[in-house]
Every structure is written in C-alpha cells, then in structure tokens.
Amino acid sequence: GENVEQHPSTLSVQEGDSAVIKCTYSDSASNYFPWYKQELGKRPQLIIDIRSNVGEKKDQRIAVTLNKTAKHFSLHITETQPEDSAVYFCAAAWTNAGKSTFGDGTTLTVKP
Amino acid sequence: EAGVTQFPSHSVIEKGQTVTLRCDPISGHDNLYWYRRVMGKEIKFLLHFVKESKQDESGMPNNRFLAERTGGTYSTLKVQPAELEDSGVYFCASSPENSYEQYFGPGTRLTVT
Numbered sequence: 001g002e003n004v005e006q007h008p009s010t011l012s013v014q015e016g017d018s019a020v021i022k023c024t025y026s027d028s029a030s031n032y033f034p035w036y037k038q039e040l041g042k043r044p045q046l047i048i049d050i051r052s053n054v055g056e057k058k059d060q061r062i063a064v065t066l067n068k069t070a071k072h073f074s075l076h077i078t079e080t081q082p083e084d085s086a087v088y089f090c091a092a093a094w095t096n097a098g099k100s101t102f103g104d105g106t107t108l109t110v111k112p
Numbered sequence: 113e114a115g116v117t118q119f120p121s122h123s124v125i126e127k128g129q130t131v132t133l134r135c136d137p138i139s140g141h142d143n144l145y146w147y148r149r150v151m152g153k154e155i156k157f158l159l160h161f162v163k164e165s166k167q168d169e170s171g172m173p174n175n176r177f178l179a180e181r182t183g184g185t186y187s188t189l190k191v192q193p194a195e196l197e198d199s200g201v202y203f204c205a206s207s208p209e210n211s212y213e214q215y216f217g218p219g220t221r222l223t224v225t
Contacts, residue, residue, distance in 0.1 A: 006154075
C-alpha cells in the first residue's frame, strides 16, 4: 500500500521567514496530494492541494510543488505569521473519492 | 452549511467496555471516511463508505471495530471490547460524489484506561 513520509516533525521559524515541509510517497499511482492544517483543538482543514498533472500551485502565501519522478511534494509558506502555527499534514490519494494516506504531521511554530 | 459533526467530543472508558462514536457528514455527501490518529502519529485510514455500502474497510484494525451507516446518512463506529491501544482521536470526513476534497469533523478523543 501507499506510504507517506513527512519531514521535519517540528519546525520553528521567526515571523516573516519562510517555512518548507517535505513529503515523499511510495505509490506511483497516487494522483492527488492535499495539505491539511490543524490548529490546536480544531479539525484538520484543507489548505491547498495539487493533482499529478500539475507541477506547482500557489494560493497567496502558500504554494505546493510536486515532483512525480522523484515522488515527492512540498509545502512552502512565505512571510509566516503567528497564526500559521499549527500541525500540517500532507497526504496522498490515488482514487477519485478514495482514502488518503497521511504523513505523521509537522508542528510549525512561528515566533513573533 | 453545517460541517461534519462528531459525538461525543471526548470519551473516557475502561478497558473491556464498549463505546460508540457517531459521525454526521455534510448533507448530501455520499462518501464518509473514518480515520484515527494515535499518539501523535499519522492520521490513519480505517474505512470508507459510499452511501450505506462499505467501499473499503482495509484499515479496520480487528473485529472489535464495527462501523455502520444505515440509510446512508450518519455513521457509527463501535469498539467492543475496548483495549488500551484503541486510545486516540477518531476523525470522520465526508466528501461529495466524485470529489477529491474531504471535509473533516472535529474528532472524538477516546481514552481507554
């Protein structure tokens, strides 16, 4: 089955700096890669996703890149703010409306 | 539009007892998923319903776990008898037909003592 590895497990940055979280996946059939943000005590929320026919996608301060050949994808957050502090999960899925396989999560702390 | 809801938010039970978790998906969402996060590890897939049918239950740990979705609306996940290793946060998610995006509920934190 699919296996997703996520690094780093914790990340601390100064406000205004950039943050990068990296994930690798094992199943070349995976074609959908969402990123979720879970703030303390709240539900995971989809913040950005990318499909396998696209190499990069941006939404304001966040971007995701995908390298299908190397089977890795990354989340980039620029100009970080304290409210970006949360646990971020990457995931990979291969069927439409099918299950997602998640990474272990990255705890991001943005220091003011 | 109301989001995915789960009940209870917390449950503390003793080993050997039974617990039933409930999930109400977003109205009209055919797909319903159960996931579990144990001790700060990954969010792990348990099973997937399409309407009332189990599409994929490959993630169910063992036969102490029973999921149902009668009528294709809300779903229940029963653990009987509960063991210590069942402790964790149980998430439910739903998505519309033929959609990749999953909407998560707030989770049920289960503690087995």
